[in-house]
Amino acid sequence: MNQKEYPPEVQSFLEHLRAMERSESTIEKYRRDIQLFYQHLPQGGQITREATAAFKSALCAHRAAATVNSMLVALNGYLTYIGRPDCRVKLLRRQRRLFREQSRELTRGEYERLLAAAAHAGRERLGLLLQAICATGVRVGEVKYLTVEAARAGKAEIALKGKVRTILLPGKLSRKLLRYAAGQKIASGEIFLTRGGRSLSRKLIWAEMKRLCSRAGVEPSKVFPHNLRHLFARCFYQSCRDIVRLADVLGHSSVETTRIYLVSTGAEHERTLDRLRLIS
Template sequence: MADDAVSAFLAMLAAERGAAANTLAAYRRDLTGAAEVIGDLVVAGHDDLARLGEAWADLAPATLARKASALRQFYGFCLDEGWRADDPSPALPRPRLRRGLPRILDHHEVAALFALAESDAASGRPEAVRLLALIELLYGSGLRASELVSLPLAAVPRDAPFVAITGKGGQQRLVPVGERARAALARWLAARGGGGRFVFPSPRGGHLTRVRLFQLLRDLALRAGLDPEKVSPHVLRHAFATHLLEGGADLRVLQTLLGHADIATTQIYTHVDAARLVALVNSRHPLGSAPNR
């Protein structure tokens, strides 16, 4: 029953919530791992779930929270399906998480990264032209690494200044592409030649992998004199969001650009320095420059 129940739960997530393949795989791993400790999840009781807390004692709080969340959702599904009359999930551990601020690059670090990428691309080498296009889209449009490497040619209109992105859960959005990124992308499309349905194809078929993209960025950062541990596709996406917000972008607009389902996810970028926010209030609020009475 347990395997069938897990499969039915995952099918529900895919059909009703549009869960992505990576998400479904992670849920399956978490549920299967829990079953290896306590047996059939459908019939497990409070004491069984309490044992998971002991088995998971050495896990990082974020990992523990993810596993517990998967089980809570699974037992909610079991209740809805009538497979259980009770919910044992309150026995699961509830780690306290402190959400860390995203790592970002400052403007000078971004400039150093792009200066080297542009110098490399001036040689006309296809690999260098491709890397410039990749970082232009990461920083200039805020794409996720998975969205970028799997970008199909059909998603890039010839004349329109945007690309059509299919993000997490199959959600689609239009992402603006600035003039710099459009120029870099046009250079790459001319250099890549024909063949393949992806903008960034792999020599072995399919598309460039996220791992390879990560490696290319780390190498570029090292050659640009930056700490390679600070640079990744996600860090450039964070920099895109933070620098837009610093420039006065509306949080709701930023949510749309990033493809966040929940505005709470976007609010993490409001960590921009307090001095700038105070100056913004003083300069823009109707009473900001009014004399004291």
């Protein structure tokens, strides 16, 4: 089945997600996952419980459990939408991770090296963007809410996924944002714009961050916008030790999601085990 043959229900479902105010990146991911499912359907394209179970098995053979579950969530949502909840499949049961890979954790020192590299390269916008994300914990898709008006008020109202939350901007960050906006002759609205006056895309932000890696001496695997959000979460929690408050700041509906941000590294876990002093 080629792309032109996908049933109209797929596009209808994507429009439904858009109406539910899902982000464009989420909608695109759901599109890819659902189209992959249709590619796995046997000749004739009939959706059956056997077909969805076979798709799950195929995913399990080649992908990590977390990836499989994220794809099954997309599929199950689509099956419910088209009136086939009987074909939904169960997610894989996973033990909660005790620690995360050291190779993926961005440390405060590495973050500071990225800022220094941006300053040395004359990348004022990028350096300020890194600080804005890391000092507030906003998602990369929420950068557009960091406006001149928000900087003046010291807070940003973020409306996504049918929810509105208020993000407080540190005074020092607000002053930096206003100075930058004045220098760019931005009197109102979004502060982080391209030279053509458009919002910065995820792809552009990602690419600009990656280009800093070699200059900063930081592994590229650690440098992406969401890792700045993770660094913010760890620093915030270390300061207040209030996971419920942190969940509110991050915009999480469940504290369980927030816990993922606070998983320690393997090295930290190993130090905890050593402190038990159970080996003679």
